[in-house]
Amino acid sequence: TDSTPEYLIKAEQVLNEESNRVKEYLNTGTEPKLLKVVEEEVLEKVESALLEKEGSGCKVLLANDKSEDLQRMFKLFARLEDGLRPMAEIVQQFISSMGHEVLNQRQARLDAGEKDKNDDPTFVKALLALHEKYLGVIRTDFDGHSVFQKALKDAFVDFVNKNVGNYTNAEFMSTFCDRVLKSGGEKLNEAEVEDNLEKVVQLFSYLTEKDRFAEIYRTHLAKRLLNQRSTSTDAEKVMIAKLKMQCGTQFTAKLEGMLNDLAVGSDQKSEFDSKMREENLKIDFGVQVLTGGFWPTYLYPEVAVPPDMNRCLETFKDWHTKRHQQRKLKWVFSQGNATVKAVYGKKTYDLQVTTLQAIALNALNNGKTMTYTELKETLNLEDPILQPLMHSLSCGKYKVVSKSPSNKKILTTDKFVANSKFSCNMRKIRIPVAIVEASHNSKRVDEDRGASIEASIVRIMKARKTLKHQQLQAEVLSQLAFFKPNPRAIKKRIESLIEREYLERSEDDTNVYNYLA
Amino acid sequence: DKFKALLPSLETGFMVHNEFRDFYKFSFQFNRQGTHKTLEKDLVIMLAPMILKDRLPEERMSSFVEFLNQTTDKSYDRITLDQWMSFYDFSKECPNLNEYDEESSAWPVLIDDFVDYATGMQM
Numbered sequence: 274t275d276s277t278p279e280y281l282i283k284a285e286q287v288l289n290e291e292s293n294r295v296k297e298y299l300n301t302g303t304e305p306k307l308l309k310v311v312e313e314e315v316l317e318k319v320e321s322a323l324l325e326k327e328g329s330g331c332k333v334l335l336a337n338d339k340s341e342d343l344q345r346m347f348k349l350f351a352r353l354e355d356g357l358r359p360m361a362e363i364v365q366q367f368i369s370s371m372g373h374e375v376l377n378q379r380q381a382r383l384d385a386g387e388k389d390k391n392d393d394p395t396f397v398k399a400l401l402a403l404h405e406k407y408l409g410v411i412r413t414d415f416d417g418h419s420v421f422q423k424a425l426k427d428a429f430v431d432f433v434n435k436n437v438g439n440y441t442n443a444e445f446m447s448t449f450c451d452r453v454l455k456s457g458g459e460k461l462n463e464a465e466v467e468d469n470l471e472k473v474v475q476l477f478s479y480l481t482e483k484d485r486f487a488e489i490y491r492t493h494l495a496k497r498l499l500n501q502r503s504t505s506t507d508a509e510k511v512m513i514a515k516l517k518m519q520c521g522t523q524f525t526a527k528l529e530g531m532l533n534d535l536a537v538g539s540d541q542k543s544e545f546d547s548k549m550r551e552e553n554l555k556i557d558f559g560v561q562v563l564t565g566g567f568w569p570t571y572l573y574p575e576v577a578v579p580p581d582m583n584r585c586l587e588t589f590k591d592w593h594t595k596r597h598q599q600r601k602l603k604w605v606f607s608q609g610n611a612t613v614k615a616v617y618g619k620k621t622y623d624l625q626v627t628t629l630q631a632i633a634l635n636a637l638n639n640g641k642t643m644t645y646t647e648l649k650e651t652l653n654l655e656d657p658i659l660q661p662l663m664h665s666l667s668c669g670k671y672k673v674v675s676k677s678p679s680n681k682k683i684l685t686t687d688k689f690v691a692n693s694k695f696s697c698n699m700r701k702i703r704i705p706v707a708i709v710e711a712s713h714n715s716k717r718v719d720e721d722r723g724a725s726i727e728a729s730i731v732r733i734m735k736a737r738k739t740l741k742h743q744q745l746q747a748e749v750l751s752q753l754a755f756f757k758p759n760p761r762a763i764k765k766r767i768e769s770l771i772e773r774e775y776l777e778r779s780e781d782d783t784n785v786y787n788y789l790a
Numbered sequence: 791d792k793f794k795a796l797l798p799s800l801e802t803g804f805m806v807h808n809e810f811r812d813f814y815k816f817s818f819q820f821n822r823q824g825t826h827k828t829l830e831k832d833l834v835i836m837l838a839p840m841i842l843k844d845r846l847p848e849e850r851m852s853s854f855v856e857f858l859n860q861t862t863d864k865s866y867d868r869i870t871l872d873q874w875m876s877f878y879d880f881s882k883e884c885p886n887l888n889e890y891d892e893e894s895s896a897w898p899v900l901i902d903d904f905v906d907y908a909t910g911m912q913m
Binding site for chain 1 (some may be wrong): 829870871872874876879880882892893895896897898899902907
């Protein structure tokens, strides 16, 4: 018997022949009725068999990129009333299996010993390529028909939300964006950047846990902005605009707020710079003001700031307070960068360090020797911050500070002094330090979710006054766009609202809630 | 303790269902301490069997106590009025735990966890 493509070619022929025959011999009114009969016999009755034929059915055609055959198949089955649905089902299953294959490949790499990190560009690129390919197939072979677009979407939603290893796909998408958007990441021109971002946003649209993506994206954006590592502000804006289009204003409000803070900062910079010149302070000093709610949570170590630096801080504070009386400022010493001019013998270096590293170096200025404990007291820093800090200056690649004993562990008995023997070929040296994070992303996301669920419940109950549990649950789920809580999570929030007397259980029906005004 | 002292002399057998339910609710509220709206789990473990004696099958009560004793879920360290009442209402409505359908139920999660435990499905 014929393979599916062969049969379809014949079917097409037959239909064309009948159509021509009708035109020659019969009344034109007969054409549709006659063709319908032919379609029924030639296509409808055998559709299943054709689609599922071993070796030449729909799945096989997809696997072998048989574009022409798929186009013909589409055109023919499109003639039938419900002809496309079974075909779309097979397409969906096929794409889903290809997606799972990408997941398996990632698993295989992990099984083979690859380190599980929060960054997997190979994986993301594979997903993007898969999407791109079948988007094209649907456009070319299936005329962009909505039934197939839905099949693509449902397939992707199915596997994009399955995580492999310790990190979520939401995180991988975000770190991929970071690569695209930061300087020194992927080497792309402007058009390529836009293209990549557009594609990642399409993939992102399939994520159930969009709020997790947002939180991780926010953290990466903050790092790029504060460390001046963005390739271009325009590219950042473009990405945020795309997310906004997908998810609405509320979703991107914080991100936009962050960009706005930076824009305001740069506007006011020249004004503050002239104030600094007035004061004749010999340090080149700048401040970025962050609006609290927009930025990730940072640590606020209360480090003892040396007098020279402190004069700068006070100058800024005065200047700022005159312009904004109502605002409260809090210094975030855990962030911030400095360039320290270090003179070792005849050579001078520019050390690119963090604010805290600069303060520590200042304490060891002029050949002073200090023990760890003395530093701790003088600087007023806790161990989790001070230890990695001193490690970075004395045990890393650039040992600008000598430690005795000279091992890699930081102990309270260690002594620190500027390393008189330090030498390097480069003039500008960046000394990285392990960052101590504040609260983890995850907790913040879970808290926000609880609040969102409750707000949704109250909104619904206020409007409906009385509602059955199943209906309330269904309406809550339909209102939550950025994550999907399980039924128990919703119940827990309902219980919390009952406890706080927003709702009560109906006395007549234990399955019903009443809103308490 | 005041309450406990009263109880031996208390016969609730004469109360009809609604009256008893009100009494059951009252006994929760009466035993609240200070500004707490909830009761300590240990207090519930002691109180509930006393009050619900002869009102619920012995097996149901004891398996609930067992469940509370073994759970490591911190959110159950204190019991709310809703949970207290729901246990009673639920036990009246659903005498056979195997017929419980979590998906269609509005009972507090405590009840879901209890049913999982009692029917042998440890989470």
